[in-house]
Amino acid sequence: MLQSSLRIAPAAVAAALLAACALATSAAAQNQEASPTVTTSALTGNLHLLQGRGGNVVASVGEDGVLIIDDDYEEMVPAYEAALTDLVGADANPRFVINTHWHLDHVGGNLFWADRGAVVVAHTNVRERMSTRQEMKIFDSVVEPSPAGALPVITYGDSLALHFNGDDIEVQHHASAHTDGDSAVYFTNENVVHMGDLFFKDGFPFVDLGSGGSVAGYVAAADAVLARVDDSTVIVPGHGSLADKADLQRYRDMLATTSAAVQARLAAGESVDSIVEAGLGEEWESWGAGFINEAKWIGFIANSP
Numbered sequence: 001m002l003q004s005s006l007r008i009a010p011a012a013v014a015a016a017l018l019a020a021c022a023l024a025t026s027a028a029a030q031n032q033e034a035s036p037t038v039t040t041s042a043l044t045g046n047l048h049l050l051q052g053r054g055g056n057v058v059a060s061v062g063e064d065g066v067l068i069i070d071d072d073y074e075e076m077v078p079a080y081e082a083a084l085t086d087l088v089g090a091d092a093n094p095r096f097v098i099n100t101h102w103h104l105d106h107v108g109g110n111l112f113w114a115d116r117g118a119v120v121v122a123h124t125n126v127r128e129r130m131s132t133r134q135e136m137k138i139f140d141s142v143v144e145p146s147p148a149g150a151l152p153v154i155t156y157g158d159s160l161a162l163h164f165n166g167d168d169i170e171v172q173h174h175a176s177a178h179t180d181g182d183s184a185v186y187f188t189n190e191n192v193v194h195m196g197d198l199f200f201k202d203g204f205p206f207v208d209l210g211s212g213g214s215v216a217g218y219v220a221a222a223d224a225v226l227a228r229v230d231d232s233t234v235i236v237p238g239h240g241s242l243a244d245k246a247d248l249q250r251y252r253d254m255l256a257t258t259s260a261a262v263q264a265r266l267a268a269g270e271s272v273d274s275i276v277e278a279g280l281g282e283e284w285e286s287w288g289a290g291f292i293n294e295a296k297w298i299g300f301i302a303n304s305p
C-alpha cells in the first residue's frame with residue numbers, strides 16, 4: 001500500500017541499482033549525468049526516503065531536527081543538501097547520521113555533515129574499517145582510509161537506541177553478513193526498518209568476504225529482522241525500491257535454499273566451476289540479473305566462512 005503511494009522516479013531506481021554497492025562506484029558515476037539529483041518520497045509520519053546514486057537514505061525530520069540513515073556517495077552531498085533543505089527549510093543539517101555499514105556508497109557524506117555539526121554513529125567495526133586501508137579483491141581495488149573527520153564518533157557493540165522526533169530508534173548490529181559491521185535501524189513507532197545492504201531485494205547479495213561478511217550471517221540477519229517485523233512494516237533495503245515482510249521472507253528463503261544446494265554439491269565433490277556451469281536452476285535465474293550474478297553468488301557461498 002505504501003509502495004503504491006510513493007513517487008519514485010524510475011531514473012533514481014535505475015541509478016540505485018546501478019550503484020548497487022561500494023565500488024560499482026566509478027562505472028555508475030560515469031554513466032550518470034553531471035548534476036546528480038536526489039528523489040524524495042514520503043514514507044510514513046516524519047520519515048522520508050531519499051534516493052540518489054548510492055544507498056537508500058532515510059531521513060527523520062521533526063521538532064528535534066534531522067537524523068539520517070546513511071549518506072550516499074561523497075559527490076552526492078550537494079544534491080542531498082538541496083533535498084533536505086526542500087524538506088525542512090534553511091537549517092537542514094542533520095544532528096545525527098547513522099551508518100548501516102562502511103561502504104562508500106553509504107558513508108560518503110559523513111565528512112561534510114560532520115563538519116556541519118552532525119554526530120556520526122555506527123558500529124565499532126565501521127569505524128575500524130573506515131580508519132584503515134581496505135582491499136576489495138572482488139573489484140580488484142583498494143579503499144584508502146577515510147579522513148578523521150568522516151569517522152563515526154559514537155560507536156556501539158551490539159545495539160544502540162536514540163530517542164528522536166517522538167520515535168524510539170533501535171540500531172541493531174548483525175555480525176558477519178554483508179560485512180562485519182552491518183546494522184538494521186528500526187523506527188519502532190513508525191514501523192519502518194532500514195536494513196542497509198543486509199537486504200538486496202529480489203537479487204543475490206554482495207557478500208563482502210574481505211570485510212568479514214558471510215552467507216550464514218546473512219541468513220541469520222534476515223531471520224532476526226523477520227522475527228521483529230509484521231505485515232505492515234515498511235522495509236527499506238540498501239538500494240532500490242521499498243519492500244515488505246513477504247519480500248524479505250522470499251529473500252531469506254532464496255539465501256537459505258540456494259546456499260544449502262551449493263554446499264551439498266560441494267560436499268559431494270562437485271567443483272565450483274561445474275556448479276556455475278550447471279547453474280542453480282530456472283527458479284533462481286531472475287535473482288542474478290542485478291549487481292551480483294549467479295556465478296558470483298555461487299563463489300560467495302563456496303568461499304564463505
Ligand SMILES: [Zn+2]
Nearest residue numbers: 021022103197
Ligand atoms: Zn554495501
